[in-house]
Protein backbone atom coordinates (compact mmCIF):
# COMPACT_ATOMS: atom_id res chain seq x y z
CA UNK A 1 0.00 0.00 0.00
CA UNK A 2 1.17 3.50 -0.77
CA UNK A 3 1.74 4.99 2.70
CA UNK A 4 1.27 8.69 1.99
CA UNK A 5 -1.74 9.92 3.94
CA UNK A 6 -2.45 6.50 5.47
CA UNK A 7 -3.09 6.14 9.21
CA UNK A 8 -0.85 3.58 10.90
CA UNK A 9 -1.00 2.70 14.60
CA UNK A 10 2.28 1.63 16.23
CA UNK A 11 2.25 0.26 19.79
CA UNK A 12 5.18 0.77 22.17
CA UNK A 13 6.59 3.91 20.55
CA UNK A 14 8.70 5.34 23.38
CA UNK A 15 11.95 3.72 22.19
CA UNK A 16 13.55 0.85 20.29
CA UNK A 17 11.84 -0.80 17.34
CA UNK A 18 8.51 0.98 17.87
CA UNK A 19 10.03 4.43 17.82
CA UNK A 20 12.23 3.63 14.79
CA UNK A 21 9.12 2.31 13.00
CA UNK A 22 7.13 5.46 13.76
CA UNK A 23 10.01 7.59 12.42
CA UNK A 24 10.38 5.47 9.27
CA UNK A 25 6.64 5.62 8.57
CA UNK A 26 6.69 9.41 8.92
CA UNK A 27 9.41 9.64 6.26
CA UNK A 28 7.10 7.62 3.95
CA UNK A 29 4.29 10.15 4.39
CA UNK A 30 2.06 8.20 6.78
CA UNK A 31 0.15 9.66 9.72
CA UNK A 32 1.29 7.75 12.80
CA UNK A 33 -0.77 7.12 15.93
CA UNK A 34 1.70 6.08 18.61
CA UNK A 35 0.08 4.05 21.36
CA UNK A 36 2.00 3.43 24.55
CA UNK A 37 2.56 4.04 28.23
CA UNK A 38 5.34 6.55 27.58
CA UNK A 39 5.56 9.21 24.88
CA UNK A 40 8.67 9.19 22.68
CA UNK A 41 10.84 12.02 23.97
CA UNK A 42 11.55 14.67 21.36
CA UNK A 43 9.53 13.04 18.57
CA UNK A 44 7.63 16.02 17.22
CA UNK A 45 6.03 15.83 13.81
CA UNK A 46 2.86 17.26 12.33
CA UNK A 47 1.76 13.74 11.32
CA UNK A 48 2.62 12.07 14.65
CA UNK A 49 0.22 11.86 17.57
CA UNK A 50 0.73 10.03 20.86
CA UNK A 51 -2.16 8.24 22.58
CA UNK A 52 -1.57 7.03 26.10
CA UNK A 53 -2.38 3.33 26.30
CA UNK A 54 -1.25 0.39 28.38
CA UNK A 55 -1.94 -2.45 25.95
CA UNK A 56 -2.62 -4.84 28.86
CA UNK A 57 -5.88 -2.99 29.56
CA UNK A 58 -8.60 -3.70 27.01
CA UNK A 59 -10.59 -0.59 27.97
CA UNK A 60 -7.45 1.57 27.49
CA UNK A 61 -6.94 0.06 24.04
CA UNK A 62 -10.58 0.75 23.11
CA UNK A 63 -10.19 4.34 24.33
CA UNK A 64 -6.98 4.84 22.34
CA UNK A 65 -8.76 3.51 19.26
CA UNK A 66 -11.72 5.89 19.73
CA UNK A 67 -9.36 8.84 20.29
CA UNK A 68 -7.28 7.89 17.23
CA UNK A 69 -10.36 7.89 15.01
CA UNK A 70 -11.55 11.18 16.50
CA UNK A 71 -8.19 12.88 15.88
CA UNK A 72 -7.04 11.25 12.64
CA UNK A 73 -10.29 10.22 10.99
CA UNK A 74 -12.25 6.97 10.82
CA UNK A 75 -10.00 5.11 8.40
CA UNK A 76 -7.26 2.99 9.99
CA UNK A 77 -4.94 1.41 7.45
CA UNK A 78 -2.29 -0.29 9.54
CA UNK A 79 -1.46 -1.61 12.99
CA UNK A 80 2.05 -2.54 14.08
CA UNK A 81 1.79 -4.66 17.23
CA UNK A 82 5.22 -3.97 18.67
CA UNK A 83 4.81 -3.36 22.43
CA UNK A 84 6.44 -6.19 24.31
CA UNK A 85 8.97 -7.27 26.89
CA UNK A 86 10.97 -10.27 28.02
CA UNK A 87 11.85 -11.61 31.43
CA UNK A 88 14.46 -14.38 31.68
CA UNK A 89 15.04 -17.11 34.24
CA UNK A 90 14.73 -20.83 34.90
CA UNK A 91 11.17 -22.15 35.01
CA UNK A 92 11.40 -23.46 38.55
CA UNK A 93 11.13 -20.42 40.74
CA UNK A 94 10.09 -18.17 37.84
CA UNK A 95 7.87 -15.39 39.12
CA UNK A 96 4.23 -16.01 38.24
CA UNK A 97 3.75 -12.23 38.14
CA UNK A 98 6.45 -11.93 35.46
CA UNK A 99 4.88 -14.81 33.52
CA UNK A 100 1.51 -13.02 33.67
CA UNK A 101 3.12 -9.68 32.73
CA UNK A 102 4.67 -11.15 29.56
CA UNK A 103 1.45 -12.85 28.46
CA UNK A 104 -0.66 -9.78 29.32
CA UNK A 105 1.61 -7.54 27.24
CA UNK A 106 2.94 -9.71 24.40
CA UNK A 107 -0.16 -11.83 23.77
CA UNK A 108 -3.30 -10.35 25.34
CA UNK A 109 -2.32 -6.77 24.49
CA UNK A 110 -1.67 -7.74 20.88
CA UNK A 111 -5.08 -9.43 20.77
CA UNK A 112 -6.87 -6.38 22.23
CA UNK A 113 -5.25 -4.03 19.69
CA UNK A 114 -6.01 -6.36 16.78
CA UNK A 115 -9.61 -6.80 17.93
CA UNK A 116 -10.00 -3.01 18.15
CA UNK A 117 -8.96 -2.34 14.53
CA UNK A 118 -10.46 -5.31 12.68
CA UNK A 119 -14.10 -4.12 12.37
CA UNK A 120 -12.98 -0.86 10.75
CA UNK A 121 -10.51 -2.65 8.44
CA UNK A 122 -13.28 -5.05 7.41
CA UNK A 123 -15.60 -2.13 6.64
CA UNK A 124 -12.84 -0.65 4.47
CA UNK A 125 -11.96 -4.07 2.98
CA UNK A 126 -8.38 -2.85 3.42
CA UNK A 127 -5.81 -2.97 6.18
CA UNK A 128 -2.52 -4.43 7.31
CA UNK A 129 -1.60 -5.86 10.71
CA UNK A 130 2.11 -6.39 11.40
CA UNK A 131 2.97 -8.42 14.48
CA UNK A 132 6.41 -8.47 16.08
CA UNK A 133 7.28 -11.96 17.24
CA UNK A 134 10.96 -12.91 17.57
CA UNK A 135 13.47 -15.65 16.82
CA UNK A 136 12.16 -16.68 20.27
CA UNK A 137 8.89 -17.39 18.43
CA UNK A 138 10.65 -19.84 16.10
CA UNK A 139 12.87 -21.82 18.45
CA UNK A 140 13.25 -22.44 22.18
CA UNK A 141 15.88 -20.55 24.16
CA UNK A 142 17.34 -21.68 27.47
CA UNK A 143 15.96 -19.68 30.41
CA UNK A 144 13.52 -17.86 28.13
CA UNK A 145 10.66 -20.39 28.22
CA UNK A 146 7.99 -17.86 29.16
CA UNK A 147 9.09 -15.26 26.61
CA UNK A 148 9.36 -17.95 23.91
CA UNK A 149 5.87 -19.17 24.79
CA UNK A 150 4.47 -15.67 24.24
CA UNK A 151 6.29 -15.23 20.92
CA UNK A 152 5.22 -18.70 19.68
CA UNK A 153 1.68 -17.55 20.55
CA UNK A 154 2.16 -14.47 18.37
CA UNK A 155 3.26 -16.72 15.49
CA UNK A 156 0.20 -18.99 15.81
CA UNK A 157 -2.14 -16.03 16.12
CA UNK A 158 -0.64 -14.27 13.10
CA UNK A 159 -0.61 -17.26 10.78
CA UNK A 160 -4.23 -18.07 11.71
CA UNK A 161 -5.45 -14.50 11.39
CA UNK A 162 -3.77 -14.23 7.97
CA UNK A 163 -5.99 -17.08 6.73
CA UNK A 164 -9.06 -15.65 8.50
CA UNK A 165 -9.02 -12.13 7.03
CA UNK A 166 -7.25 -12.36 3.67
CA UNK A 167 -10.60 -12.40 1.87
CA UNK A 168 -11.51 -9.15 3.61
CA UNK A 169 -8.58 -7.44 1.90
CA UNK A 170 -6.61 -7.42 5.16
CA UNK A 171 -2.95 -8.45 5.22
CA UNK A 172 -1.30 -9.98 8.27
CA UNK A 173 2.49 -10.16 8.47
CA UNK A 174 4.65 -11.51 11.26
CA UNK A 175 8.27 -10.51 11.84
CA UNK A 176 10.76 -12.67 13.70
CA UNK A 177 13.73 -10.46 14.52
CA UNK A 178 16.89 -11.76 16.14
CA UNK A 179 18.93 -9.65 18.54
CA UNK A 180 18.38 -5.95 18.00
CA UNK A 181 20.19 -3.19 19.86
CA UNK A 182 17.48 -1.72 22.08
CA UNK A 183 16.65 -1.38 25.78
CA UNK A 184 15.01 -4.82 25.59
CA UNK A 185 18.11 -6.40 27.16
CA UNK A 186 18.28 -4.00 30.13
CA UNK A 187 16.27 -6.31 32.36
CA UNK A 188 17.82 -9.59 31.18
CA UNK A 189 20.78 -10.60 33.34
CA UNK A 190 23.87 -11.78 31.47
CA UNK A 191 22.92 -10.11 28.18
CA UNK A 192 23.80 -6.70 26.91
CA UNK A 193 22.83 -4.89 23.73
CA UNK A 194 25.79 -4.36 21.41
CA UNK A 195 26.50 -2.83 18.02
CA UNK A 196 26.88 -6.26 16.34
CA UNK A 197 23.16 -6.68 16.78
CA UNK A 198 20.66 -5.40 14.24
CA UNK A 199 19.56 -1.81 14.66
CA UNK A 200 15.94 -0.86 15.35
CA UNK A 201 15.99 0.94 11.96
CA UNK A 202 16.72 -2.43 10.25
CA UNK A 203 13.52 -3.89 11.65
CA UNK A 204 11.63 -0.68 10.87
CA UNK A 205 12.68 -0.86 7.21
CA UNK A 206 11.40 -4.46 6.96
CA UNK A 207 8.08 -3.34 8.46
CA UNK A 208 7.86 -0.51 5.93
CA UNK A 209 8.67 -2.95 3.13
CA UNK A 210 5.88 -5.28 4.27
CA UNK A 211 3.39 -2.40 4.51
CA UNK A 212 4.36 -1.07 1.08
CA UNK A 213 3.81 -4.31 -0.82
CA UNK A 214 1.31 -3.85 -3.67
CA UNK A 215 -2.29 -5.05 -3.23
CA UNK A 216 -1.81 -8.40 -5.01
CA UNK A 217 0.55 -10.03 -2.46
CA UNK A 218 1.80 -9.87 1.10
CA UNK A 219 4.79 -11.07 3.06
CA UNK A 220 3.50 -13.50 5.67
CA UNK A 221 6.62 -14.29 7.72
CA UNK A 222 9.92 -12.41 7.84
CA UNK A 223 12.81 -13.85 9.84
CA UNK A 224 15.71 -11.47 10.41
CA UNK A 225 19.04 -12.20 12.06
CA UNK A 226 22.27 -10.30 12.53
CA UNK A 227 24.90 -11.63 10.13
CA UNK A 228 27.61 -11.83 12.78
CA UNK A 229 26.02 -11.51 16.23
CA UNK A 230 29.28 -12.06 18.11
CA UNK A 231 32.71 -10.94 16.97
Ligand SMILES: NC(=O)c1ccc[n+]([C@@H]2O[C@H](COP(=O)([O-])OP(=O)(O)OC[C@H]3O[C@@H](n4cnc5c(N)ncnc54)[C@H](OP(=O)(O)O)[C@@H]3O)[C@@H](O)[C@H]2O)c1
Pocket residue numbers: 011012013014015016017018035036037038053054055056082083084085086105109132133134135176177178179180181182183184185
Ligand atom coordinates in the same frame (compact mmCIF):
# COMPACT_ATOMS: atom_id res chain seq x y z
N1 LIG B 1 15.42 -6.18 20.87
C1 LIG B 1 15.38 -7.41 20.41
O1 LIG B 1 16.43 -8.09 20.30
C2 LIG B 1 14.09 -8.00 19.94
C3 LIG B 1 14.16 -9.15 19.15
C4 LIG B 1 12.97 -9.73 18.70
C5 LIG B 1 11.76 -9.18 19.05
N2 LIG B 1 11.72 -8.07 19.84
C6 LIG B 1 10.40 -7.53 20.16
O2 LIG B 1 10.32 -6.22 19.64
C7 LIG B 1 9.34 -5.48 20.35
C8 LIG B 1 9.93 -4.13 20.75
O3 LIG B 1 11.02 -4.35 21.64
P1 LIG B 1 12.32 -3.43 21.68
O4 LIG B 1 13.48 -4.31 21.42
O5 LIG B 1 12.14 -2.21 20.89
O6 LIG B 1 12.35 -3.12 23.25
P2 LIG B 1 12.26 -1.74 24.09
O7 LIG B 1 13.29 -0.79 23.59
O8 LIG B 1 12.32 -2.21 25.52
O9 LIG B 1 10.81 -1.16 23.75
C9 LIG B 1 9.64 -1.80 24.19
C10 LIG B 1 8.46 -0.87 23.96
O10 LIG B 1 7.25 -1.56 24.38
C11 LIG B 1 6.54 -0.70 25.24
N3 LIG B 1 5.67 -1.40 26.19
C12 LIG B 1 6.00 -2.36 27.07
N4 LIG B 1 4.93 -2.72 27.79
C13 LIG B 1 3.88 -1.97 27.34
C14 LIG B 1 2.52 -1.88 27.69
N5 LIG B 1 1.98 -2.64 28.65
N6 LIG B 1 1.74 -1.00 27.01
C15 LIG B 1 2.26 -0.23 26.02
N7 LIG B 1 3.56 -0.26 25.66
C16 LIG B 1 4.36 -1.13 26.31
C17 LIG B 1 7.61 0.09 25.96
O11 LIG B 1 7.05 1.24 26.57
P3 LIG B 1 7.59 1.86 27.96
O12 LIG B 1 8.70 2.79 27.56
O13 LIG B 1 6.42 2.57 28.53
O14 LIG B 1 8.07 0.71 28.80
C18 LIG B 1 8.54 0.39 24.79
O15 LIG B 1 8.05 1.48 24.06
C19 LIG B 1 8.93 -6.36 21.53
O16 LIG B 1 7.72 -7.01 21.21
C20 LIG B 1 10.06 -7.38 21.63
O17 LIG B 1 9.63 -8.57 22.21
C21 LIG B 1 12.86 -7.46 20.28
